[in-house]
Amino acid sequence: MLPVSIQVRQALAKLVLPALLLLSVGIMIGGQVEKPVADRARMYVADGLAPLWSLLAHGQNGAFEIVDGLREARHLAQENSRLQAENANLRRWYEVAISLARENDALKTELHWVPEPTPAFVTGRVVADSGGIYARAVLLVAGTQSGVQTGNIALAADGLAGRVTEVGAHAARILLITDIASRLPVLLESSHASAIMAGDNSPTPHLLYYPQDARPIEGERVVTGGQAGALPAGIPIGRVHYLHAGQPAVQPFAALDHLTMLRVFDFKPSEIEPPEAPGHVPLAHPRRPLALPFKTLLPPGQEG
Numbered sequence: 001m002l003p004v005s006i007q008v009r010q011a012l013a014k015l016v017l018p019a020l021l022l023l024s025v026g027i028m029i030g031g032q033v034e035k036p037v038a039d040r041a042r043m044y045v046a047d048g049l050a051p052l053w054s055l056l057a058h059g060q061n062g063a064f065e066i067v068d069g070l071r072e073a074r075h076l077a078q079e080n081s082r083l084q085a086e087n088a089n090l091r092r093w094y095e096v097a098i099s100l101a102r103e104n105d106a107l108k109t110e111l112h113w114v115p116e117p118t119p120a121f122v123t124g125r126v127v128a129d130s131g132g133i134y135a136r137a138v139l140l141v142a143g144t145q146s147g148v149q150t151g152n153i154a155l156a157a158d159g160l161a162g163r164v165t166e167v168g169a170h171a172a173r174i175l176l177i178t179d180i181a182s183r184l185p186v187l188l189e190s191s192h193a194s195a196i197m198a199g200d201n202s203p204t205p206h207l208l209y210y211p212q213d214a215r216p217i218e219g220e221r222v223v224t225g226g227q228a229g230a231l232p233a234g235i236p237i238g239r240v241h242y243l244h245a246g247q248p249a250v251q252p253f254a255a256l257d258h259l260t261m262l263r264v265f266d267f268k269p270s271e272i273e274p275p276e277a278p279g280h281v282p283l284a285h286p287r288r289p290l291a292l293p294f295k296t297l298l299p300p301g302q303e304g
Contacts, residue, residue, distance in 0.1 A: 119232075119265045119266055119267045119268070120147065120265070120266045121263050121264060121265040121266065122142050122146045122147055122148060122263070122264050123142075123261060123262070123263045123264075124140040124141045124142030124146070124148075124172075124261070124262060124264065125140070125141045125260070125261060126138050126139070126140060126141075126174075126259045126260055126261060126262055127139045127140075127141060133181075134165070134173070134175055134176075134179050134181060135179055135180060135201050136175075136176040136178045136179035136180075136182075136199065136201055136256075137162075137165070137173050137174060137175050137176060137179060138162075138173075138174050138176065138259055138262075139171050139172070139173055139174070140154070140164075140171065140172045140173075140174055140262055140264065141170070141171060142170075142171070142172060142264065143167055143168045143169045143170045143171050143172055144167055144168065144169055145169055145170060147266065148164060148167050148172045148264050149164065149167060149266065150164055150165065150166070150167050151163060151164060152164040152264045152265060152266050152267075153231065153232070153235070153264070153265045153267055154174045154262045154263070154264050154265075155235070155254075155262065155263050155264075155265060156253075156254035156255070156256075156259060156261075156262060156263075157254070157261075158236075158253035158254045158255070159235070159236040159237055159238060159252060159253030159254045160177060160224065160235050160236065160237045160252075160253075160254065161174065161176060161177065161254050161256060161259065161262055162174045162175045162176040162177050162179075162182070163175055163182075164264060172264070174262065174264075176199070176256050177197065177199055177205055177237065177252065177256070178199045178200075178201065178202065178203060178204075178205055178252070178256055179199045179201065180199050180200055180201045181199070182197075182198070182199035182205070183196060183197070183198055183199075184196070184197045184224065184231065184237075185197075185224070185225045185226075185227040185231065186207070186222050186223065186224060186225050186237060186250075187222070187223050187224065187225035187226075187233070188210070188214070188216055188217070188220055188221075188222060188240070189220055189221040189222070189223060190217050190220035190221070191214040191215075191216065191217060191220065192214070193210050193211050193214035193216070194210070194211075194225050194227065195207045195208065195209055195210035195216070196208045196209045197222065197237065197250055203251075203252075203256070203257070204241065204243065204249035204250060204251055204252075205249060205250050205252075206247065206248070206249050206250075207222075207240070207248040207249065207250060210248075215248070216240040216248040217240060218240055218241065218242055219239055219240060219241075220239065220240050221236065221238075221239055222236075222237045222238050222239065222240060222250050223235060223236055223237060224237065231267075232267045236253055237250060237252060237253065238250040238251045238252040238253050239251050239253075
């Protein structure tokens with residue numbers, strides 16, 4: 001090969017770009033003049049390069065799969081570590097629960113504990129409420145023929161949902177705890193204070209009439225209080241959450257906006273009559289006063 005001087009190489013480098021531009025313009029003009037020939041040539045080139053393109057695409061897809069596999073493997077490793085830690089924590093709590101259950105059984109045996117009767121319940125499917133006087137209510141496909149009665153308690157999987165207010169032969173209307181007509185006596189577990197949970201048609205009912213010296217604590221559990229036999233005590237409702245300063249509300253455990261199934265419990269009030277207290281004397285009916293004859297009062301000294 002003959003040596004090429006630097007000046008010649010520089011001149012050739014300067015001519016490459018104009019030559020490519022002229023070649024491109026010529027190909028475009030030739031393609032417009034001889035269009036069938038240009039189409040056939042383009043197809044020949046595409047057919048010839050198709051295997052190469054397929055090989056490149058296959059390699060690219062393989063590289064993407066490898067990268068995704070590595071990313072998924074790293075994610076699985078992190079998820080596996082998290083699940084192992086969670087499993088170990090749950091195992092410790094399981095051992096604690098087993099120990100407490102055994103201790104509870106032993107204490108009940110020593111105290112000759114009399115268990116409370118198990119309430120009867122039915123489970124039904126929830127459908128959207130077609131209308132009524134309540135803004136937050138659902139219809140349950142279960143009625144009097146299934147044993148549902150007015151005043152029964154409706155529970156979701158996580159907590160209290162509402163009460164039965166209207167019942168028919170095959171359906172019942174459940175008034176949710178978030179309705180503005182709902183008023184329930186509740187108990188704050190941490191402060192042991194009583195309050196009234198009032199619905200306002202929002203997802204978070206408000207707490208009213210709680211003691212000023214035992215204000216609700218953020219995050220503490222709220223359960224039914226059982227005052228005056230309105231509701232059985234201890235049913236979980238939710239947790240305290242302050243929407244604004246000085247305005248405690250309850251974040252329900254149950255997803256009341258996505259109810260599909262409800263269990264309706266019949267917590268019958270106690271029918272046991274208390275015994276008579278020792279020395280109890282029934283109240284006698286008050287005696288009617290004796291009728292006295294009418295007598296005119298006279299001044300002293302003029303009585304006849």
